[in-house]
Amino acid sequence: LKKTTDFTRQVIKIIRQIPEGRVATYGQIAKLAGRPNASRGVVWILHSSSETFSLPWHRVLNSKGQIGLPKGSAGHRRQCQLLRAEGVEVTPDGRLDLDIFQWKKKSAVKKKTAAARPRGPTMFS
């Protein structure tokens, strides 16, 4: 990226605001940058300048809370490592719980196991 457009600038700025130990999704960044549907644009920017702008790129994941890079790739491993170094719990395959680690969301301190997770709203309605 030689030139920076408004969108790009916004994206860069926003990513830099993600605090340590928290993560954001491509879509979330796009929305904050004023383009709710430009998640792919965010991807492009990261793809072409993650290191160049010294961004905390490892804090950006897809909407499912998974690392976007291909499993097994060097980048994937590096991202896992960087996240864990910040205290983020990442599964071996690169997934984490957005309910707990997503930026601008009160983390659910409670640990929820897949087996114990409530099924629906029925129990409280």
Place this chain on the structure above:
DNA sequence: CGCGTGACTCAGG
């Protein structure tokens, strides 16, 4: 102005 690329996302089945 159009086309290909990319670490996407959402709704369905």
Place this chain on the structure above:
DNA sequence: TCCTGAGCCACGC
């Protein structure tokens, strides 16, 4: 949960 298809967007050429 996984797989598809369609929609979306910023760039570089």
